[in-house]
Amino acid sequence: MAPLSQHTVIKCQDLAIGYKSKKKASIIANAIHFSITQGTLVALVGSNGIGKSTLLKTLTAMLPTLSGSLQIDAKEITDYSALALSNKLSVVLTEAPASKNLTVQELVSLGRQPHTNWMGSLTQKDKNCIQQALEDTDLASLKNKNCFELSDGQLQRVYIARALAQDTPLIILDEPTTHLDLYHRASIVKLLKKLTLEKNKTILFSTHEIDLAIQISDKMLVMTPNNIAFESPCNLISQGAFDDLFPNEIVVFDKKTGRFSIT
Amino acid sequence: MIIQNKHTGLFVLLCLLLVGVVFINISLGSVDIPLQEIFNSIVGTSSKSSWHYIITNYRLPKAITAIITGGGLAISGLLMQTLFRNPLAGPFVLGISSGASLGVAILILGAGAISGIFSTFLLSPWSLVMASALGSFLVLLAVLGVTLKVKDTMAILIIGLMFGSLTGALVAVLSYFSDAEQLQQFVFWSLGSLGNLTWQGVAIISLCYFIGILLSIYSAKSLNALLLGENYAKSMGLKIKKNMLVIIVATSILAGGITAFVGPIAFVGLAVPHLTRQFIKTSNHFVLIPAVAISGAILMLVCDTIAQLPGTVYTLPINAITSLIGAPVVIWLLVRKRKLIF
Numbered sequence: 342m343a344p345l346s347q348h349t350v351i352k353c354q355d356l357a358i359g360y361k362s363k364k365k366a367s368i369i370a371n372a373i374h375f376s377i378t379q380g381t382l383v384a385l386v387g388s389n390g391i392g393k394s395t396l397l398k399t400l401t402a403m404l405p406t407l408s409g410s411l412q413i414d415a416k417e418i419t420d421y422s423a424l425a426l427s428n429k430l431s432v433v434l435t436e437a438p439a440s441k442n443l444t445v446q447e448l449v450s451l452g453r454q455p456h457t458n459w460m461g462s463l464t465q466k467d468k469n470c471i472q473q474a475l476e477d478t479d480l481a482s483l484k485n486k487n488c489f490e491l492s493d494g495q496l497q498r499v500y501i502a503r504a505l506a507q508d509t510p511l512i513i514l515d516e517p518t519t520h521l522d523l524y525h526r527a528s529i530v531k532l533l534k535k536l537t538l539e540k541n542k543t544i545l546f547s548t549h550e551i552d553l554a555i556q557i558s559d560k561m562l563v564m565t566p567n568n569i570a571f572e573s574p575c576n577l578i579s580q581g582a583f584d585d586l587f588p589n590e591i592v593v594f595d596k597k598t599g600r601f602s603i604t
Numbered sequence: 605m606i607i608q609n610k611h612t613g614l615f616v617l618l619c620l621l622l623v624g625v626v627f628i629n630i631s632l633g634s635v636d637i638p639l640q641e642i643f644n645s646i647v648g649t650s651s652k653s654s655w656h657y658i659i660t661n662y663r664l665p666k667a668i669t670a671i672i673t674g675g676g677l678a679i680s681g682l683l684m685q686t687l688f689r690n691p692l693a694g695p696f697v698l699g700i701s702s703g704a705s706l707g708v709a710i711l712i713l714g715a716g717a718i719s720g721i722f723s724t725f726l727l728s729p730w731s732l733v734m735a736s737a738l739g740s741f742l743v744l745l746a747v748l749g750v751t752l753k754v755k756d757t758m759a760i761l762i763i764g765l766m767f768g769s770l771t772g773a774l775v776a777v778l779s780y781f782s783d784a785e786q787l788q789q790f791v792f793w794s795l796g797s798l799g800n801l802t803w804q805g806v807a808i809i810s811l812c813y814f815i816g817i818l819l820s821i822y823s824a825k826s827l828n829a830l831l832l833g834e835n836y837a838k839s840m841g842l843k844i845k846k847n848m849l850v851i852i853v854a855t856s857i858l859a860g861g862i863t864a865f866v867g868p869i870a871f872v873g874l875a876v877p878h879l880t881r882q883f884i885k886t887s888n889h890f891v892l893i894p895a896v897a898i899s900g901a902i903l904m905l906v907c908d909t910i911a912q913l914p915g916t917v918y919t920l921p922i923n924a925i926t927s928l929i930g931a932p933v934v935i936w937l938l939v940r941k942r943k944l945i946f
Contacts, residue, residue: 442887452840
């Protein structure tokens with residue numbers, strides 16, 4: 342496993358992110374520097390409005406990079422066609438799909454689109470992939486249900502299954518644990534962990550569950566106004582990276598328990 | 605895989621129903637023609653020449669027009685509901701029919717300003733289609749342009765309504781300055797009629813219909829991806845701008861081309877996709893497009909049969925019948941399902 346997991350999947354060098362309007366570009370964050378190797382589970386944390394979503398949108402090519410370099414699999418993201426990129430990375434977005442009239446099976450099957458012909462016909466390989474994705478996310482028994490019949494926790498698993506069916510080495514998820522109770526939050530994060538271990542997937546997800554992320558992720562990206570730290574959770578705690586995450590008047594980070602508490 | 609096995613039975617049923625409705629539609633009218641005679645007439649062994657004349661020159665082109673109108677408008681409604689992520693989208697609601705009206709109004713009412721050979725060229729069936737398709741294309745493009753800026757699905761409907769009133773107002777201004785003869789021509793067009801088409805007209809809308817269907821089938825995979833929203837579609841390797849443009853062109857050719865000849869027809873585009881979803885439990889556009897096309901054709905033929913008021917010499921405007929049937933259907937769906945989903 343060791344040589345395989347050394348493979349670098351995402352590499353950012355001096356990356357600046359933000360929004361480009363007609364004339365001027367408004368930079369949300371710059372000098373971003375990190376590289377993620379295959380098979381790691383990375384949690385992205387930071388307070389609201391710090392630019393987590395902007396970073397994820399840039400990494401998924403929904404926003405252009407403002408400056409610096411962003412490589413996916415040792416190739417600049419701008420050099421990818423939409424189709425080539427869809428073979429490298431799949432996404433789970435915060436926005437709900439436009440239609441919820443799809444069955445679970447139909448929605449997950451859509452993940453095979455980059456691999457199918459113009460009619461979207463599913464080959465045996467596609468069908469196996471869909472079945473596998475359904476089983477990995479524990480959805481096989483729900484596959485004929487319509488999406489509007491499902492709970493939020495089940496829906497989130499459906500979106501993850503769709504990304505799995507897309508069969509990409511890298512999966513990026515934007516806040517997959519929002520709107521879920523503690524049990525379902527933990528089960529989603531555990532599912533992500535399992536996928537990195539068993540399928541050697543590289544997974545980057547943003548979250549507000551900092552304590553959960555500390556416990557389970559291999560590496561964490563901590564966004565603060567001045568700096569973006571990228572380290573293992575233990576190192577981040579000893580470096581005091583979480584101390585500056587929020588203003589200290591209301592919440593403080595307890596290094597012993599790895600939790601925030603209200604002052 | 606276009607039509608999965610589990611849907612085959614349903615499609616056979618729909619096709620049989622369609623054939624049945626076609627025969628009933630042709631047989632009923634101011635003069636009732638026995639079913640056997642219709643068959644003979646189509647094969648070419650009719651015994652009574654007056655029936656043969658009515659069938660080939662009047663009822664058959666009208667039935668074909670109904671099939672194309674119902675199917676084409678229903679497909680354009682389905683495409684718009686997916687494209688705009690809005691269950692209430694349809695050629696009429698989004699102002700596409702009004703756009704087509706504006707195109708036709710400018711052509712018919714404006715032709716008076718240019719006299720001579722030029723105006724006869726302008727009023728040829730082809731220029732009618734061009735003006736109507738162009739009008740609907742422009743309105744659709746404008747609606748889409750606003751949609752990309754405003755991410756609210758309710759706003760799209762309001763914008764569609766606004767475009768509708770805007771074009772309506774322009775048409776009113778145009779009619780004020782045109783003479784009675786042209787105005788009458790336009791008013792008759794705007795009432796909607798399936799029966800005014802010559803075989804040449806039928807040929808032209810058939811062409812629009814087939815181009816529209818080919819483009820829709822070509823877009824079906826992207827339409828399926830768009831069910832998840834633009835960002836997901838993009839992340840699955842879809843060239844979003846190109847595909848949206850193809851869908852819009854398909855919709856304008858279908859809605860614009862058909863509206864040019866039969867006038868603006870209400871509710872078919874909106875109601876038929878929802879009705880079809882009641883009995884076909886899939887969101888796969890490769891199944892929905894043909895299903896919606898056949899259901900739309902059946903509904904249109906039924907409406908037309910009612911509009912002819914069998915046994916009388918009167919014919920009601922087709923637009924009134926589609927509204928009388930379509931509006932309660934939409935209300936019934938809303939009440940029963942509590943919400944419209946697509």
